[in-house]
Amino acid sequence: ETGVTQTPRHLVMGMTNKKSLKCEQHLGHNAMYWYKQSAKKPLELMFVYSLEERVENNSVPSRFSPECPNSSHLFLHLHTLQPEDSALYLCASSQAPSILAESTDTQYFGPGTRLTVL
Amino acid sequence: QKEVEQDPGPLSVPEGAIVSLNCTYSNSAFQYFMWYRQYSRKGPELLMYTYSSGNKEDGRFTAQVDKSSKYISLFIRDSQPSDSATYLCAMSGGNYGQNFVFGPGTRLSVLP
Numbered sequence: 721e722t723g724v725t726q727t728p729r730h731l732v733m734g735m736t737n738k739k740s741l742k743c744e745q746h747l748g749h750n751a752m753y754w755y756k757q758s759a760k761k762p763l764e765l766m767f768v769y770s771l772e773e774r775v776e777n778n779s780v781p782s783r784f785s786p787e788c789p790n791s792s793h794l795f796l797h798l799h800t801l802q803p804e805d806s807a808l809y810l811c812a813s814s815q816a817p818s819i820l821a822e823s824t825d826t827q828y829f830g831p832g833t834r835l836t837v838l
Numbered sequence: 839q840k841e842v843e844q845d846p847g848p849l850s851v852p853e854g855a856i857v858s859l860n861c862t863y864s865n866s867a868f869q870y871f872m873w874y875r876q877y878s879r880k881g882p883e884l885l886m887y888t889y890s891s892g893n894k895e896d897g898r899f900t901a902q903v904d905k906s907s908k909y910i911s912l913f914i915r916d917s918q919p920s921d922s923a924t925y926l927c928a929m930s931g932g933n934y935g936q937n938f939v940f941g942p943g944t945r946l947s948v949l950p
């Protein structure tokens with residue numbers, strides 16, 4: 721176990737549904753990430769939150785909406801998705817670097833949510 | 839030119855072989871270098887990380903970084919069938935997610 725949990729592990733949804741993915745980390749980290757992993761493609765960074773503020777959004781379509789209510793929880797809200805959005809969605813966390821302590825920025829991943837959009 | 843290049847494989851080796859996995863990169867700002875192992879239908883699991891150039895050993899695994907050549911390697915000694923997975927290299931400038939890049943992964947099969 722990496723200390724990062726994701727629910728649900730599998731999700732099948734129609735194009736008109738609204739659903740949410742949940743991620744929780746128990747590592748005391750203060751940065752969290754959403755990645756998309758499609759077949760035969762590299763991991764794609766979707767969103768980065770550091771200290772609960774969104775730091776980066778890699779031009780992700782608005783049908784994906786992240787929420788980070790605190791440093792331990794991260795959500796990805798989904799609505800009106802397309803079949804090409806079917807993929808493994810991975811959450812990760814890390815300790816954001818500070819001037820007080822060197823950080824590797826090493827990310828620890830959850831098991832992922834396998835999403836299928838019909 | 840892609841920022842990180844990695845041979846996707848698949849790479850098949852017999853049990854007990856020494857495996858060499860490699861990545862090249864173009865961004866000289868990368869300072870931290872990581873190797874992840876990903877089993878089918880699971881999230882990536884951190885194997886090793888290295889700061890700057892040099893070698894790091896952990897059991898059967900050795901990570902090497904050559905910043906002058908922009909080349910990193912992961913060696914697996916006495917490979918086992920349980921090592922069969924996809925291995926992803928990743929690198930970062932150390933700025934939480936910004937400039938954190940993964941290679942596409944190499945699929946490794948260790949045959950009994």
